Amino acid sequence: MKPQNFDLLLDSCDTLMLDMDGTLLDLAYDNYMWLEHIPTVYAQKNDLSEAAAKEKLYGIMKKVQGELIWYSLDHWSEVLDLDVASLHLDEQHRIGYLPGAKGFLEAVAAHDINVLMVTNSHQHTLDIKAAVTGITDYFDGIYTSHELGYAKEDQPFWHALQDQVDFDCAKTVFIDDNAMVLQSARDYGVGNLLHITHPDTGRPAKQNDSFTGIAGVSDLVV
Numbered sequence: 001m002k003p004q005n006f007d008l009l010l011d012s013c014d015t016l017m018l019d020m021d022g023t024l025l026d027l028a029y030d031n032y033m034w035l036e037h038i039p040t041v042y043a044q045k046n047d048l049s050e051a052a053a054k055e056k057l058y059g060i061m062k063k064v065q066g067e068l069i070w071y072s073l074d075h076w077s078e079v080l081d082l083d084v085a086s087l088h089l090d091e092q093h094r095i096g097y098l099p100g101a102k103g104f105l106e107a108v109a110a111h112d113i114n115v116l117m118v119t120n121s122h123q124h125t126l127d128i129k130a131a132v133t134g135i136t137d138y139f140d141g142i143y144t145s146h147e148l149g150y151a152k153e154d155q156p157f158w159h160a161l162q163d164q165v166d167f168d169c170a171k172t173v174f175i176d177d178n179a180m181v182l183q184s185a186r187d188y189g190v191g192n193l194l195h196i197t198h199p200d201t202g203r204p205a206k207q208n209d210s211f212t213g214i215a216g217v218s219d220l221v222v
């Protein structure tokens with residue numbers, strides 16, 4: 001999408017909904033935490049090899065992927081018997097914006113549009129990320145799936161959000177890196193969807209032909 005067209009799109013809409021992890025903040029942090037650091041700590045604590053710990057944890061996590069509890073630090077602290085929030089704090093220096101994402105948020109502020117964060121992030125990680133990056137300062141409203149009671153992948157999430165925000169689907173732009181979430185937004189009727197295809201700077205870009213794709217939000221800014 002050409003930047004000029006995005007400006008026109010924003011001017012024709014009244015609500016911009018943005019995901020946080022993988023859309024504005026580098027998913028490299030989350031992938032490091034869940035795929036490397038937490039399995040390593042779990043292996044040490046339970047006297048397992050790293051490979052055995054990874055196999056076990058990846059299996060447990062995959063079973064609930066996309067469900068609300070998958071995103072819950074409290075859930076994983078209990079299941080793994082680890083203080084997962086504190087592990088996140090230890091590694092907070094790894095948290096950062098995706099390239100150009102901060103500039104994008106500053107550019108969006110020039111538009112007369114309601115900018116909402118719509119995230120599956122648990123409140124603990126949101127608080128840590130907000131403290132490190134200041135990201136919440138750029139939003140007119142912040143809505144988390146844990147607060148609303150459903151993950152973004154589920155239709156009731158959008159109904160609960162509608163009850164709180166009263167947004168017009170036809171005049172809403174939503175940007176997310178998760179195709180399942182975008183499909184859920186499409187099923188609900190959200191009119192303008194953009195898919196971030198390069199959410200983790202440490203990994204190659206993904207491909208998905210179901211939605212209009214951009215490598216990152218920086219592509220939308222001149």
Ligand SMILES: [Mg+2]
Pocket residue numbers: 019020021022023176177178
């Ligand atoms: Mg995301």
